[in-house]
Structure formats: structure tokens, C-alpha cells
Amino acid sequence: MRVTVVGAGILGLAVAARLASRGDDVVVVDKEPDVATHQTGRNSGVIHSGLYYAPGSLKARLGVAGSRSMTAFAREHGVRVDVCGKLVVATSDAEVARLRTLAERGTANGVAGLRWLDPAEARKVEPEVRCVAALHVPPTGIVDYRGVCAVLADQVRSAGGEVRLGTAAVAARTRHDGGPGARVQVRLADGATLVADALVACAGLHADRFARACGVDPGARVVPFRGEYYELAPDAVGLVRGLVYPVPDPRFPFLGVHLTRTLAGGVHAGPNAVLALAREGYRWRDVVPADVADSLRWPGLWRLAARHAVPGAREVARSASRRLFARSVARLVPAVRPQDLVPAPAGVRAQALGRDGRLVDDFLVADGPRQVHVVNAPSPAATASLEIARYVEQRLDATVAAA
Ligand SMILES: Cc1cc2nc3c(=O)[nH]c(=O)nc-3n(C[C@H](O)[C@H](O)[C@H](O)COP(=O)(O)OP(=O)(O)OC[C@H]3O[C@@H](n4cnc5c(N)ncnc54)[C@H](O)[C@@H]3O)c2cc1C
Structure with a gap:
């Protein structure tokens, strides 16, 4: 069947490679000029082991299997990976x-x-x-997720699929009048329309908006949480051999500021978690009023803020002060001093938030007729991406069979 995939982050590409390998005719579109531009290319690069997740959840099931399949995939395809524990x-x-x-x-x-x-x-x-x-x-390791995406994109192309970059998808609708031949029309920002038998959307920070634009209720709002990083200055890099994490606060979905050795031999410290003022707001000065309004209009955000005002304010203070950031790092490794921290590029996490103010903890996938939308895919979704792709394939086949 012909499938349009929106999003060339690790999830869209993993789904596309899987569908292309079974003979589907796949077109992947992404609004950016390159693959892995957003969450996938700006994360900690960790293959998580499956330690943190509620037993029986999708995160636990797909995360543990994903840790194995991602490590094996990287080794098989010559992508840099180090299972350093x-x-x-x-x-x-x-x-x-x-x-x-x-x-x-x-x-x-x-x-x-x-x-x-x-x-x-x-x-x-x-x-x-x-x-x-x-x-x-x-079993915890580090991997080059951009390298993984390059291999997945090659797999799509060599199976006859297309990865069309610099092309935003605006909306989609499923035509029901065709009976068994129903089609999904995806409207692109350049005025073109892609017609396919099915649609898979892995739109990351825009997942909820795109689902709504396709007539599918995402069941939650994506709220962008920026994660800021520092790296250790060259003379402090020797303070950390591998990965050092704090015990996470169970009230929050994020793991807390940690130290991560990178494949290039450096050490990253971070990320913290502050509300971003744009879906792709990598700096405080990146402000998109429509994105801010979107977050503020969602009742869940106010409920979340009321419950977590103090830790939220602490995160903002830590964002503004290298000294406070260094103090969090020094709880784990006391020899790290503020002057050892050099600012590094930030990432923004797409975190789905319910109307009731609860952060959606597990992966969340919403279906429409001949459509599957990945709505919540926070960490460890990069680790679990090959398994999430298998899961999405099953959901897709079910919705196509039913439509
Ligand atoms: C700071 C940070 C640290 C993390 N650390 C880890 C980690 O160590 N290990 C781990 O397993 N996970 C980690 N994660 C989580 C992981 O990075 C994400 O779960 C994963 O990258 C999600 O992949 P994705 O393909 O869904 O999203 P993305 O990589 O964000 O891709 C979505 C794509 O959709 C495109 N898009 C959106 N809307 C449209 C549209 N309308 N038309 C066309 N294209 C569109 C975007 O341009 C983007 O390329 C981290 C995340 C962050 C932000």
C-alpha cells in the first residue's frame, strides 16, 4: 500500500523503513531541510535500559526490547555505539x-x-x-542517533521510498466515499497534495496540532519543555568515565540533571526542564506568541503549574544561573565547579499534558480512519524507536483493515 509518513525524526524514519522493507510505497515528508533536526538530533544520545518505567507500560515493554534492538542495529550498520553502563x-x-x-x-x-x-x-x-x-x-549505552537516522533514511530510499525534506504537511483528510478504496489526502504547504492509502504522523513537538488538523483528537496537548545542557571543560572531562544519573523525582517525567559521556569523548551535563516559549524554543529569546497562547489556553498547564510551582521556579532559577546548575551537578560529582561548565546546545522535549494537569507518562498513539498519530513519544522513544515502529505498523494495519 502507499503510505505518507509525516516527520523525519527517528520515529517517522523507523516506521518508514519498516513499511518500505515489507514492500509498501512510502513517502516521508519533513518541514526541515535535514533529518533529525529536532528532538532526535538534540537529545542525550543514551540507549536507556528500561529501568524507570511502570511494569506493563508501553515504555517498559518497548523500551527494554528497544534497548537491545537499537544496540544491535547500530552494531550491524556501523553506527557509533558504546555500551558503557x-x-x-x-x-x-x-x-x-x-x-x-x-x-x-x-x-x-x-x-x-x-x-x-x-x-x-x-x-x-x-x-x-x-x-x-x-x-x-x-546495558545502558550511548549511540549516534543522527547516524541511526541516516541509515534509516537510506533504507527507505533503497527500498524505493522517498524522503522529501523542506516540505511541511498542513492537514489531511480521509475520503470515505471510496469504500474499500478510501484514500488519505495530505495537503502540503507548497500547495501539492499527496494521496495515499494511509497516513502515519510522527510530528514530535507538533504532534497534537497536526492530529487535530487531520480530524483526529489527540487526547492531550503537547507542551514544550526545554532541556539545557552544559559540557565539561576539557580539563574537567576526566572527572566522569561514563554516565552518572541522580535518582529521579517520581513526581516528574524527567530524569534530572545527569552527566553523560559523549561518543566524541566529551561529557554533557543536563538537561534541566523549563517551559519553552515556542514549540521549537531552544533559547529564552525564542518566543512564538501563538505557541505561548496555545500552552496558556490549555487548562492542564495551569493545573500543573499550581501543583509544581516551587520546583518549576527552581528550574527557572537554575536555567538563569550557572552556579545553581553546577550545584546540581556537584551533588553527584563534587569536584565539578561552575567554571568547569561551558554552555552547549539545548533540546526541547515534546511532553503531552492532559486537560486534568497530569503529564502523560506513557507513549500515546491516536488513530483515525487509515491514520495513526504518535502523540506522546518522550524519552526513551529514541531508544525504543525500532519497537515503536513495529507497534505503529500493527496499529496502522488494524485501522486500514477497519476503514
Ligand atoms: C533534551 C532531550 C534529551 C533526550 N534524551 C534522550 C535519550 O538520551 N534517550 C532516548 O531514548 N530519548 C531521549 N529523548 C527523547 C527522544 O529524543 C525523543 O523521544 C525522540 O527523538 C522522538 O522522536 P520523534 O521522531 O517523535 O520526534 P522529532 O525528532 O522531534 O521529529 C519530529 C519531526 O517532525 C517534523 N514535523 C513536525 N511537524 C511537521 C509538519 N507539519 N510537516 C512536516 N514535518 C513536520 C519535525 O520537523 C521533526 O523533524 C530526549 C529528548 C530531548 C528533547
């Missing part, structure tokens, strides 16, 4: 209790090789870490 460190007794819960979750999710460490054992793994206890997670 990570240390999650508890810096207080209260965090030790939460770390135990994480260890139990990881075990329930089937994460292999988890090891509980006392401070001396933790320092054998990461000599500069300060902690009360730590959890060693061997």
Missing part, C-alpha cells in the same frame, strides 16, 4: 529508598545485570562520585 547514585537516605524501588522496577522489567553498590564499590566504577549507595546498570 551507567551509575544511578543516591545522595541521601530518602533517595536510597527510591533507588531500591527503581532497582525492583528494573528487575521486573527484565533489565539485565543490575548491581547494588556501596560507596566504595561505586567509586571503583566512577572515582569522583559521592553517594550513599548506587545502582550499576550495565
Whole structure:
């Protein structure tokens, strides 16, 4: 069948490569001139192991399987990958209790090789870490997600598909009058129309808007949360060997400021989480009034803000102050000083928020007739992308069979 895929981030490309490999005639469109321009090309580059996610959730199921399939894919296709393991460190007794819960979750999710460490054992793994206890997670790795996307785009093209860049999709509608021959018409910003048997949208930061423009209720609003990064200055890079994470606050979907060795041999510190003033607002000065209005009009945002006013204000303060950012990093590795932090490019997370003010924790996919929209695909969706593609394929086949 002929399928239009909107979005050439890792999810759109993974879906497109999967459909093209089974013989579907696939056209991928992305508004940007290159693949992986937004979340995929601006993330921490981590292959997560599946430690954090509620057992039975899509995140747990697809995340654990995805950690294996992404590592194997990178190795098979010569994409840079390093399964270096990570240390999650508890810096207080209260965090030790939460770390135990994480260890139990990881075990329930089937994460292999988890090891509980006392401070001396933790320092054998990461000599500069300060902690009360730590959890060693061997399957965690780092990978070049842009490199993965380049391979996926090649796979689409070599199976006869097309990756059409610099082309925004505006809206779509499914024509029902054709009975079994119903078609999905996707209107493009350049005035052209793509006619296909089905549509898959993986529009990341615009997923909810595009779903609505296609007549599909996304069930939530995407709110953009910027994650700002620093990198360690060259003379401080030796303070971290691999990946060092805090114990996350269970009230939030983000993992907390962590230290991540990069494939280039540097170390990233971050990301924090502040409300962005544009869907693609990578700096405070990036403001799109329509995006701000869109966020503010959503009752869920006010409910969220009322519940988390204090930690939210703390995140904004940390965004403005390198000293406060350094203090968060120094909780994990005390030798890191403010002057060791050099600003690095930020990313923006697309996080779906319910009307009731609850952050949508799991992956969320919405269907329309012959349409599948990935509405919420936060971390670890890059890790899980090859598995999410399989899941989307099944949802697509079901909606096509029903339409
Ligand atoms: C700061 C940060 C750190 C993260 N760290 C990790 C990590 O370490 N490990 C991990 O597994 N995950 C991580 N994630 C999450 C991960 O990056 C995302 O889950 C994943 O990249 C989502 O992929 P995507 O294809 O859905 O979105 P995107 O990569 O954002 O792609 C969506 C694409 O759709 C295009 N698009 C949107 N609207 C239209 C339109 N109307 N017409 C045409 N094109 C359109 C956009 O241009 C974009 O290219 C992180 C995310 C962020 C932001």
C-alpha cells in the first residue's frame, strides 16, 4: 500500500523503513531541510535500559526490547555505539529508598545485570562520585542517533521510498466515499497534495496540532519543555568515565540533571526542564506568541503549574544561573565547579499534558480512519524507536483493515 509518513525524526524514519522493507510505497515528508533536526538530533544520545518505567507500560515493554534492538542495529550498520553502563547514585537516605524501588522496577522489567553498590564499590566504577549507595546498570549505552537516522533514511530510499525534506504537511483528510478504496489526502504547504492509502504522523513537538488538523483528537496537548545542557571543560572531562544519573523525582517525567559521556569523548551535563516559549524554543529569546497562547489556553498547564510551582521556579532559577546548575551537578560529582561548565546546545522535549494537569507518562498513539498519530513519544522513544515502529505498523494495519 502507499503510505505518507509525516516527520523525519527517528520515529517517522523507523516506521518508514519498516513499511518500505515489507514492500509498501512510502513517502516521508519533513518541514526541515535535514533529518533529525529536532528532538532526535538534540537529545542525550543514551540507549536507556528500561529501568524507570511502570511494569506493563508501553515504555517498559518497548523500551527494554528497544534497548537491545537499537544496540544491535547500530552494531550491524556501523553506527557509533558504546555500551558503557551507567551509575544511578543516591545522595541521601530518602533517595536510597527510591533507588531500591527503581532497582525492583528494573528487575521486573527484565533489565539485565543490575548491581547494588556501596560507596566504595561505586567509586571503583566512577572515582569522583559521592553517594550513599548506587545502582550499576550495565546495558545502558550511548549511540549516534543522527547516524541511526541516516541509515534509516537510506533504507527507505533503497527500498524505493522517498524522503522529501523542506516540505511541511498542513492537514489531511480521509475520503470515505471510496469504500474499500478510501484514500488519505495530505495537503502540503507548497500547495501539492499527496494521496495515499494511509497516513502515519510522527510530528514530535507538533504532534497534537497536526492530529487535530487531520480530524483526529489527540487526547492531550503537547507542551514544550526545554532541556539545557552544559559540557565539561576539557580539563574537567576526566572527572566522569561514563554516565552518572541522580535518582529521579517520581513526581516528574524527567530524569534530572545527569552527566553523560559523549561518543566524541566529551561529557554533557543536563538537561534541566523549563517551559519553552515556542514549540521549537531552544533559547529564552525564542518566543512564538501563538505557541505561548496555545500552552496558556490549555487548562492542564495551569493545573500543573499550581501543583509544581516551587520546583518549576527552581528550574527557572537554575536555567538563569550557572552556579545553581553546577550545584546540581556537584551533588553527584563534587569536584565539578561552575567554571568547569561551558554552555552547549539545548533540546526541547515534546511532553503531552492532559486537560486534568497530569503529564502523560506513557507513549500515546491516536488513530483515525487509515491514520495513526504518535502523540506522546518522550524519552526513551529514541531508544525504543525500532519497537515503536513495529507497534505503529500493527496499529496502522488494524485501522486500514477497519476503514
Ligand atoms: C533534551 C532531550 C534529551 C533526550 N534524551 C534522550 C535519550 O538520551 N534517550 C532516548 O531514548 N530519548 C531521549 N529523548 C527523547 C527522544 O529524543 C525523543 O523521544 C525522540 O527523538 C522522538 O522522536 P520523534 O521522531 O517523535 O520526534 P522529532 O525528532 O522531534 O521529529 C519530529 C519531526 O517532525 C517534523 N514535523 C513536525 N511537524 C511537521 C509538519 N507539519 N510537516 C512536516 N514535518 C513536520 C519535525 O520537523 C521533526 O523533524 C530526549 C529528548 C530531548 C528533547
